[in-house]
Amino acid sequence: MLQQVLIVSFLCSFSFSLELSECLHLLKRTTFNTEYNSLINCVESQDYDTYLSSLIIENYKGIDNNHSIYKPKIIRRQKDENRTGFTKRLRKEKISVKQWYLQKILNSNFQFKEKMVLFWHNHFTSALNKVQQPLLIYEQNKLFRKYALGNYKEFVHQIVENPAMLRYLDNVNNIKSKPNENLARELLELFTLGEGNYKEKDVKEVAKALTGYSLDKNLKFKFKKSQHNNQLKTFLGKTGNFDIHDIIDIIFQNDKVATLIVTKLYREFVGYHVDTKEVDRLSKIFIQNGFDIKVLMYELFRSKKFRAKESYHTLIKSPIEFIVGIVRTLDMEKMNIKIITNYCRILGQDVFNPPNVKGFKGEFSWINAHSLLNRKRFINILMREKAMKYNEENLFKEFTVISKNAERNAGYLLLSTNIFITPAKSFDMTLRNILLHPLYQLR
Numbered sequence: 391m392l393q394q395v396l397i398v399s400f401l402c403s404f405s406f407s408l409e410l411s412e413c414l415h416l417l418k419r420t421t422f423n424t425e426y427n428s429l430i431n432c433v434e435s436q437d438y439d440t441y442l443s444s445l446i447i448e449n450y451k452g453i454d455n456n457h458s459i460y461k462p463k464i465i466r467r468q469k470d471e472n473r474t475g476f477t478k479r480l481r482k483e484k485i486s487v488k489q490w491y492l493q494k495i496l497n498s499n500f501q502f503k504e505k506m507v508l509f510w511h512n513h514f515t516s517a518l519n520k521v522q523q524p525l526l527i528y529e530q531n532k533l534f535r536k537y538a539l540g541n542y543k544e545f546v547h548q549i550v551e552n553p554a555m556l557r558y559l560d561n562v563n564n565i566k567s568k569p570n571e572n573l574a575r576e577l578l579e580l581f582t583l584g585e586g587n588y589k590e591k592d593v594k595e596v597a598k599a600l601t602g603y604s605l606d607k608n609l610k611f612k613f614k615k616s617q618h619n620n621q622l623k624t625f626l627g628k629t630g631n632f633d634i635h636d637i638i639d640i641i642f643q644n645d646k647v648a649t650l651i652v653t654k655l656y657r658e659f660v661g662y663h664v665d666t667k668e669v670d671r672l673s674k675i676f677i678q679n680g681f682d683i684k685v686l687m688y689e690l691f692r693s694k695k696f697r698a699k700e701s702y703h704t705l706i707k708s709p710i711e712f713i714v715g716i717v718r719t720l721d722m723e724k725m726n727i728k729i730i731t732n733y734c735r736i737l738g739q740d741v742f743n744p745p746n747v748k749g750f751k752g753e754f755s756w757i758n759a760h761s762l763l764n765r766k767r768f769i770n771i772l773m774r775e776k777a778m779k780y781n782e783e784n785l786f787k788e789f790t791v792i793s794k795n796a797e798r799n800a801g802y803l804l805l806s807t808n809i810f811i812t813p814a815k816s817f818d819m820t821l822r823n824i825l826l827h828p829l830y831q832l833r
Contacts, residue, residue: 408433408441414806415702416691418833419659420445421501422711423718424806442691445502450539450684452500460490462525464609480522487524488741489727491531492734495714496725506538506683507531508710509658511742512749514549514581516558518742526554526609527742542651542681543642546581550634551603551611559747562604566619569597576747582641584650588626595623599634642681648673652686659687660696661704662753668695703806703832706756709737711833712765716772716825719804733768737761757831769825773818805829 413432417424435441465483467476495504511534518527530552537545549555555573556562564570574596578588602618605611623632628640641647652672656664672689679685690696707715713730734741738761744750801811804824811827814820824830 408435408438411699411702411806412438412697413441415697416442416445418806419696419705420505420691422495422504423501423715425501438697439692442688446539446684446688446691449500449502449506452503454494454498454500454503460486460528462487462528464525465523483524484518485728485731487518487528488731490528491741492710492714492730493727495710496717496730503535503538506687507534508708509655510534510538512744512752513654514552514555515744515747515749516552516554516742517744521554521557523554523557523609526557530554537683539684539687540682542647542676542683543638545683546577546638546642547635549581550577550600550638553605553609553611556603556605556611557609561600564597564601564603565614565617566598566601569594569601569619571597573597573603574600578641580747582638582647582650583644584646587644587646592625595625595632596634596637598623599625599632599637603634645673645677648676648681652676652690655686655690657753659690659705660693661701665695668693703829705833706753707831707833708750708752708756709734709739709761710741712737712831713768716769720772729771733764733771736764737768762831765831766826769822773822801827 410429410433413429414424417428417432421428431444432441435444462483465476465480467473471479495508498504511531514530514534516527516530518524521527533548533552537548550573559573559576560570561573564573571593575593577596578593579585598619598621602614602616603611604614604617618633620631622629623637625632625637626640626644630636632640649669652669653664656669656672672686672693675689676682676686695701713733717725717730731741735743738756739750801809801824805827807829809827809829811820811824814823
């Protein structure tokens with residue numbers, strides 16, 4: 391952030407291929423905070439498409455070695471361990487996996503990939519409090535990283551064998567003598583076709599195809615053949631001895647899959663008011679490219695709807711986006727990850743614990759009188775907590791060499807608009823006022 395502020399003071403003096411405002415808009419949507427190198431690379435790019443392509447490919451191929459070491463294990467109650475001791479140990483491990491994930495987002499060099507991983511966690515939901523094994527959530531997070539910008543059809547094939555998902559949606563109890571429809575229903579309604587595009591009979595047939603998809607004693611995926619229904623099944627008008635992967639192949643012959651995913655991504659990255667014609671256009675591209683997520687994201691960010699000035703500052707930052715963005719921007723020397731994890735929960739986004747199978751409602755629900763007050767409290771804690779203090783000496787040194795308008799420069803960078811910020815008694819207070827500004831709640 392220290393170097394970032396320097397850029398604003400001279401950008402207006404030079405002519406670049408891309409407008410600063412356009413670069414800020416793109417980076418606010420694809421990262422948690424606008425970094426100096428990313429902004430420089432964007433404004434100096436020959437054209438928008440070239441920079442966008444490099445951004446997506448870099449995040450698709452990138453392997454982040456800059457992350458905290460975390461090796462979760464299966465948590466089981468020991469023979470001589472009482473219930474209280476086991477519960478305490480499990481709770482500690484749950485906190486650890488949450489902190490690991492937030493630390494990974496904070497330290498990652500591939501911020502767009504982290505944005506996509508966060509999106510998929512709210513699409514293929516699994517709640518830690520039900521799964522009860524941090525190891526399974528950790529492994530699921532790794533799966534999401536692998537497919538964050540990969541192939542969506544392959545992603546779905548993998549998710550129906552994912553241990554966390556099988557446990558969360560009770561498919562471990564899905565046997566041929568007593569089918570459980572939970573995973574079958576969510577596969578159709580939330581993951582692929584969308585509500586109203588299948589019949590109740592189809593749900594029952596998918597549930598039969600999922601019988602026997604379970605876990606072994608080490609919580610690894612296991613297909614229990616003796617519990618699988620291998621009789622003929624009729625699904626979406628087709629009949630055969632289908633297993634779940636046959637079912638998925640049939641599902642992806644339906645254009646509604648693309649419509650569902652494109653609509654969700656549109657609301658996440660473009661705007662809450664969906665343009666159906668644009669969704670149709672992008673859906674066709676998604677299908678033509680074999681459900682390649684990175685191609686879809688490239689076309690989505692190239693779209694006129696995304697690049698239009700009217701789309702600027704129209705999306706509300708989630709608690710994780712808000713908190714991670716501030717901490718990364720201030721480049722904290724020391725950071726109390728416990729406070730960060732706790733405030734994600736206080737602000738309404740308990741890490742790995744969505745409220746239901748539909749995930750966090752998000753959008754306008756992120757902001758209300760209570761959550762705004764807690765966002766203010768979080769900023770106040772950052773500003774006074776010595777353990778989380780940013781490097782004031784370097785920060786002020788950078789600002790004093792810019793100009794008398796350092797506050798305006800900082801406001802422009804952080805709020806992405808040329809707005810007057812009333813100078814306070816100290817830059818510390820001015821920075822606090824910027825972070826509390828209504829525009830900082832948006833992206």
